[in-house]
Structure formats: C-alpha cells, structure tokens
Amino acid sequence: MLKILYFAGLREALDRSSEQLAMPSGIGNLGQLHAHLVARGGVWEALGKTKNLRAAVNQEMAAMDAPLKDGDEVAFFPPVTGG
C-alpha cells in the first residue's frame, strides 16, 4: 500500500487529505504515480494542473523521477508559503 497525502489548495480541490492506494502495477517512480492519479479524471485533473506542484516521499522533498516502493508515504502539495 501507498499512503498519499494532499495539502493546502490541492487538498481542497481534491476534497480529501489522504488516501491508501494499493501499489499499482507498473508504477516505479513519483512521476508515474502522478500520471496514474491524474488519469482518474474528474477532480483529479486538478493534480495535473497545479502550478509548480511539489512532492515528498517519506517526508523528504522529492523530484518526479524519485523511485517508489510499496509502503512509501507520498505527499503532493503546492509550493510552500510559511514563515
């Protein structure tokens, strides 16, 4: 299973803050997971349209070519605006 988290404006657009997803076959990295989620259509298109989308794997900032394995915690979010 993958644990996937969504934050801020993206969380609102998707109307959910997290989900558990059985590791889809053929998904080896973050970019492939992203494409898989966007392909669900409907509200999930927001995940494809978010400007400068950022992501983390196991709570570390990650690029779209970051490898994924079963059990990982993945997060998608807009650029950070703290401070």
Next chain:
Amino acid sequence: MKVSVQSGDFDLGAECAAIGRGRTDIGALASFVGLVRDASDGAGISRMTLEHYPGMTEKSLAEIVEQARGRWDVLDATVIHRIGELKPGDNIVLVVVASAHRGDAFAACEFIMDFLKTRAPFWKKEETSEGGRWVDARESDDVAAEKWKD
C-alpha cells in the same frame, strides 16, 4: 537546538534567555520574528490559517538548522513556527541563533529564514473581505534562498 511547531504564542525574550542560560561563551544572539500583516496584495486580511505537514515539518526545520550549523559557528538555535488560526499582529515564526560573533549569528539567522520560506511544508490561507485564498509562493523567496548556494 530547539525546533517547535505549535499553535500557541511564543515570547522572544523568554526564548533568548533560555538559549543563553547556564553558558557564557555566547557573544551574539541574532533573532527574527515574523508577524501576520493586516494587508496583502491590496486586500485587507481579517485572519490567516497556517496548515502544515505534521512530521515532515519538524524534520525539515531540524535539517535546515543542521545545514546552518555546518556553514557557520552556531552554538545554539531555536526555531518556532505557529500553526492554526492567526490574526493580524500575531507572531508567526521565531528564529534565534547564538554564536560567538555577530557575523555568524546574523548570517545563520537569515539563512534559516530563507530556507524555511522555501523548504518547510507550511501553507498560508488568508481570509479577506472577498473570501479565503491560498497565498501564492513568491519568486523573491526563491531568489533569497538561491543566494546561499555556493
């Protein structure tokens, strides 16, 4: 080193006193406090909500402090970031850096803030007279963080 993500307020004086307690090798304390402004991009702000990524937030702040320790002579540091609902005039973020000399303290304090702004997973949502809006990331913050690249 102290990193805290909390809904409650903080006190600059108390944090500076805590960092220097029981030691006499500190020659410089540099601090920064960020506050909620009452206006942004021409719109009045009535309140603000700070969202974060529990777990990753604390780790990323600790990593930023560690990077600062690797670059400058940092004797101790405190980073506090508030979350939840805040109103204009409220404190948002505190950075205190203790060093033997001011140069290291000033630089490490600015570095920690510049990296926090672009790396730590916090998001601000402002409530204006026209409703709620998520704050857009500023290019100037990326430029500020870039200047520390060697």
